[in-house]
Amino acid sequence: GAVVSQHPSRVICKSGTSVKIECRSLDFQATTMFWYRQFPKQSLMLMATSNEGSKATYEQGVEKDKFLINHASLTLSTLTVTSAHPEDSSFYICSARGRPGINRPNYGYTFGSGTRLTVV
Amino acid sequence: DAKTTQPNSMESNEEEPVHLPCNHSTISGTDYIHWYRQLPSQGPEYVIHGLTSNVNNRMASLAIAEDRKSSTLILHRATLRDAAVYYCILLGGSTLGRLYFGRGTQLTVWP
Numbered sequence: 162g163a164v165v166s167q168h169p170s171r172v173i174c175k176s177g178t179s180v181k182i183e184c185r186s187l188d189f190q191a192t193t194m195f196w197y198r199q200f201p202k203q204s205l206m207l208m209a210t211s212n213e214g215s216k217a218t219y220e221q222g223v224e225k226d227k228f229l230i231n232h233a234s235l236t237l238s239t240l241t242v243t244s245a246h247p248e249d250s251s252f253y254i255c256s257a258r259g260r261p262g263i264n265r266p267n268y269g270y271t272f273g274s275g276t277r278l279t280v281v
Numbered sequence: 282d283a284k285t286t287q288p289n290s291m292e293s294n295e296e297e298p299v300h301l302p303c304n305h306s307t308i309s310g311t312d313y314i315h316w317y318r319q320l321p322s323q324g325p326e327y328v329i330h331g332l333t334s335n336v337n338n339r340m341a342s343l344a345i346a347e348d349r350k351s352s353t354l355i356l357h358r359a360t361l362r363d364a365a366v367y368y369c370i371l372l373g374g375s376t377l378g379r380l381y382f383g384r385g386t387q388l389t390v391w392p
Contacts, residue, residue: 167324195379204368205325205382254324256380270315270380272324 164188165257167273174245174280182240182276184255190235191257196228199252199275211238245280252277284308285369290387293359301354301386303369308349312373315380316343316354318365325368325382328354364390 164187174180184194193212197205209230211217217230227249229241238257242249255273286304293299305314316328329336329343331352336343342355356363368385372378 165324193378197382204384205319207379207381210379252322256324258378270327272317272326275322275324277322 163259163271165191165255165271165273167255167276169276170274171277172279174278176246176280177244179241179243180245180278182242182253182255182278184238184240184257184273186236186257186259186271189257189259191238191259192235193258194232194238195256195258196230196238196240197254197256199254205254208240242278245278247280250278250280284371284375284381285383287367287369287383287386289384290389292389292391293356294391295361296358299356299359299363299388299390301356301367301369301388302351303353304351305369305371306350308371309373309375312371312375314343314345314349314352315370315372316341317368317370317380317382318363319368319385320365328367330372359388359390361390361392364388 166185168183195210196208198208199205207220208223209217209219211230211232213232213235219225232238252275254275258270313330313332315330317325318328319325329341331343331345344353366385366387368382370380
């Protein structure tokens with residue numbers, strides 16, 4: 162149990178275009194979803210936290226108008242990188258948290274497999 | 282601010298035990314100690330978590346110091362598949378339920 166599907170796994174886009182990344186919880190309801198960014202050889206940096214039906218809460222220094230987050234349902238959150246530039250090239254990872262359960266003893270934090278974004 | 286300190290890297294031979302340390306001297310009473318690991322080009326994977334008592338699961342053991350200011354993740358028999366970056370993370374009221382990752386420990390396992 163507790164599977165999070167993230168798509169696409171890789172995407173290449175031209176500078177100035179927008180890219181949407183999807184994160185789905187397949188077998189549980191994700192009350193909260195988190196979005197991270199990871200540059201090569203660095204740790205994961207939390208970008209924002211979103212609760213279903215609410216506006217996302219962004220970490221300090223993250224541009225909310227550039228990284229649009231939608232969490233319209235309990236199983237789907239999307240991250241849209243708007244007007245992407247080469248410096249936005251990174252590994253983006255989502256995490257979903259549901260209610261703790263027998264099959265999810267880790268308090269429900271499950272991560273997607275990540276999306277490698279390359280902006281050319 | 283990750284609030285935890287881990288060695289940058291550690292090495293082990295295959296089938297030997299590995300003890301990965303983590304210091305968290307500013308841990309609050311409501312913070313749980315979580316461990317995640319990340320293989321190359323993948324999302325993190327949950328390993329184990331605990332509050333005060335030592336914990337065991339099929340992947341590893343977690344030994345928590347009596348004062349809770351440090352903990353040790355124990356892999357009883359390292360395999361090549363255990364080569365990853367291991368993150369020790371505090372989760373609780375002080376983090377508002379968010380996982381903030383530090384630099385972690387890169388574990389290399391030699392055959």
